[in-house]
Amino acid sequence: NSINHQFHRLARDRSLPVQTMDCIIKKIPLMLETPHFASIAPTQISTSIAEVAAVFRQLYKLSKKMADSEKEEAANLQMEFEWVLHEEVHAVLGQLHTILLECVRRFPVPLCGNDSPLKQDKFVLTVPPEQLKCIVTLTGDCISHADITFKVQRQQNVTHRTSIQNDNPWKLQQVQDAGNHLQQAILHIENIDKDYIFKSSEEVLHVLGCILGCLQRGRSSLIVPRKRTIDDLMKSRNMKSLAPCLPEDLAISFYIQSHKLIFAVYQLSNVHGTMKFDTHQAECSIPWLNEVLVLFTVALQLCQQLKDKICVFSQYKDFSIGSRSQSALSW
Structure with missing residues (x-):
């Protein structure tokens, strides 16, 4: 010891x-x-x-x-990996396709070769007491008609009136953008043959990345309106839809934010050589927008869940189809 x-x-x-x-x-x-x-x-x-x-x-x-x-x-992990590639990926893509086609049916414009007529809805946007009032008719992705009255802060005794007519509608670009991204996501899914056998996690992740990108851009088009300067608004093509035209120090805009249509009035002023503007707005809820956003969100969650699962397998570099002598599908 x-x-x-x-x-x-x-x-x-x-x-x-x-x-x-x-x-x-x-x-x-x-x-x-x-x-x-x-x-x-x-x-x-x-x-x-x-x-x-x-x-x-x-x-x-x-x-x-x-x-x-x-x-x-x-x-066991290899068996599960092959099952996910051969079975679950196609099953989830099928679910996504069904959800996105349902989203297409909610859109007010024809998409994916659907020749259904344009949907038309009428809404009233107001801010009491008669500060802003706008009665609009939505046809597809345009405001086809509107009667607009409003007062601005510095001229409360003056009521401005203008309108939008059918022959010169106000284009809601956000709706068209969202529809284009939705169609692109559907095309990515339809380009994959139902009998196609995925051979690696990277291949699946590439497809899911393309679909996710389209869905995220489509959803963002409706939730986050594109920022524009006052100068851009004043010079926009849509301002030419107004009859009669507004004074040079006034501008209006219509845009979508989440499930709402928003009508905004801008009054410009020159304060000590600096251009400033005051904003007033009214809004209303659009039912089909809420439904479309819900379907976009469900599709995004489903796609992201599958991507997360595939990412787990992608950490195992040796995993690929045929890495075992006997296919997992034959067990």
């Missing part, structure tokens, strides 16, 4: 793999060269060898058991 245990450096090397009995046997003589074993009697050495060998046998059995367990886990 008083002996100072000075083991050979290889006897302390835990990084050497303990995978076979040959490896273990080769290590034992190296251990016997240590000062510790050299100072022990022969009979004691024999006993020590037997004890060391028994320990190594146990370690070998444990190592083999762990290796077998890891192989089984890898095989």
Whole structure:
């Protein structure tokens, strides 16, 4: 017990793999060269060898058991990976296609070859007490008619009146943009044959990335209106739809934000050489917009969930179709 245990450096090397009995046997003589074993009697050495060998046998059995367990886990993951590529990806794409076609039916304009007539709705946007009032008719992605009256802060005794007529409608570009992105997402899905076999996670992630991009852009088109300067508004083509024209210090705009149509009035003023403007707005809820946004959101969540699952498998670089001798689909 008083002996100072000075083991050979290889006897302390835990990084050497303990995978076979040959490896273990080769290590034992190296251990016997240590000062510790050299100072022990022969009979004691024999006993020590037997004890060391028994320990190594146990370690070998444990190592083999762990290796077998890891192989089984890898095989199960490979089976699940192949099932996801062959079955779940197509199932989710089918669900996405159904959801997006339902979204198409909610749009007020024909999409994806649908020749249904343009939907027409009438809405009233007001801010009491008679500060702003606008009665609009929405036809497809345009305001086909509007009767507009409003007062501005600096001229409360003056009521401005203008209108939009059928022959020169106000274009709601956001609706057209959202519809275009929706159609593009559907085309990405329809371009994949139902019998096509995906061969890697990267291939699936590329497809899902394209679909997600279209859905995100389409949804954002309706939720986040494009920022425009007052100068852009004044010079926009839509301002030419107004009859009669407004004074040079006034501008209006119609835009969509989430499920609402917003009507805004801008009054420009020059304060000490700096151009400033005051804004007043009225809004109303558009039912079909709310339905479209819900379907966009559901499709995005479904697509993102599948992408997250595929990303987990993509961390295993050895996973690909045919990496096992027997297909998981035959089990």
